[in-house]
Amino acid sequence: TSFFSLCAEEMVGLYEPNKNVSSDEEPFVLPYLPHEVKFTRLQFPDHVMDQKNEFRNRLKKIKESELNSYGVLVNSFYELEPDYAEFYRKELGRRAWHIGPVSLCNRSIEDKAWRGKQASLDKHEWLNWLNLKKPNSVVYISFGSMANVIAPQLHEIALALEAADQDFIWVVRTSDEQDQEWLPQGFEQ
Template sequence: MHPVFTEIIHQIAEWEPKSYGVVVNSFYELEAEFADNFRNVLGQKAWHVGPVSLCNAPAEQQSRRGNKPAIDGEECLKWLGEKEKGSVLYVCFGSMGTVTEAQFRELALGLEASGRPFIWTVKKCRDEWWPERFMARMEGRCLILRGWAPQILILNHAAVGGFVTHCGWNSSLEAVTAGVPMVTWPFFAEQFFNEKLLVEVLKIGVAIGAKQHTVVPEQRPLITAAEIERTVRRLMDDGEEANRMRSRARELSFMAQSAVEEGGSSYIDTQNLIQELTNRRRLPNSRSQ
């Protein structure tokens, strides 16, 4: 593990037991057993107040962290509007997810071989990384976004039927909320734990086969175009397994929406959090605690 992440984990381990509690961007129904264990077995206070992405409508999510999206939302919606329902694959590895030139080419060839239209958010690449005549062959079938993308807008569009993701928690939860099953491709940090939740517990994901936990792209084994094609087809084709994942993803999306509505689990947890902090503030000497 990278020394930076090791230090962060040590700091969390030191300070979490001393904290008053933990506010979690999640909802109880998504990970009920883990929430119960944290509260009842470990004896820690926790409030599930998410998904926080639902505080705004998808059409309003035009930027992240104050960055301008790589493409205008209207242009993105126009492109998606020309595609069949559930036919488009969205590919994005987050703000820190980078791959080698060789892996980039394999991914491009795998997406091409899958036969599916796709939106691919590309953070860093050079023109020579693309396979020969790739753009010409993919004209009309792919939309390449360079930089930031209106991710929530994309995930919530009816044309999007799958998401190739690095399993960062924000991206994972946004896909769950939108009801979109995933191809899981973790790189480092907690992403491998998130993959287990998505694939083994929630059963709304297919693992690409990434095993190496590292922030250095050159240290990761190459995932071939054939493996990428096979995994994408497994997620996107009209088979029994894929249909089960889509059905389960829709159920979780409904649970997520319900959680933040009045009377929902996250709604109640947010009320409880506000009330507890208000009561604590009124206690004598509370400011010194």
């Protein structure tokens, strides 16, 4: 969770700017945020678009609980997103505490490698590869643990990354039953 995502989610819920456009590709601005942020409906998760979605109902209950709580813990730090931290507190009148980044609690390589599922490459192998690259030349890609990206989407993203001709580390969470056929030939796991 970040202050930006909390603020953006609130503006979408309050003002529903996604309903004021005529097509899924037409961009719209999330109102009242500190910066101009544009989206299209295609960029929204299904639970935002589908009013009768069970996941949306659960999120609504979570939001109700949040409003009745003492506040929220945010895995972020003030300097990363000060405008959105201030907006959340002052404009939305919500309480929140920065506790992040939480991942710094596990600083050893072993702890980092065991978070989530085991990496497919040996930790020393990918660190050696990374050390061979110029500083700030490798892109890190991760959609987080909440994103459900299906195999055809993963395949398209992989092709786009390959076409970009940019070194990258891509963290992909797959289910045990999901096969790896989406991975283009030549990609290392």
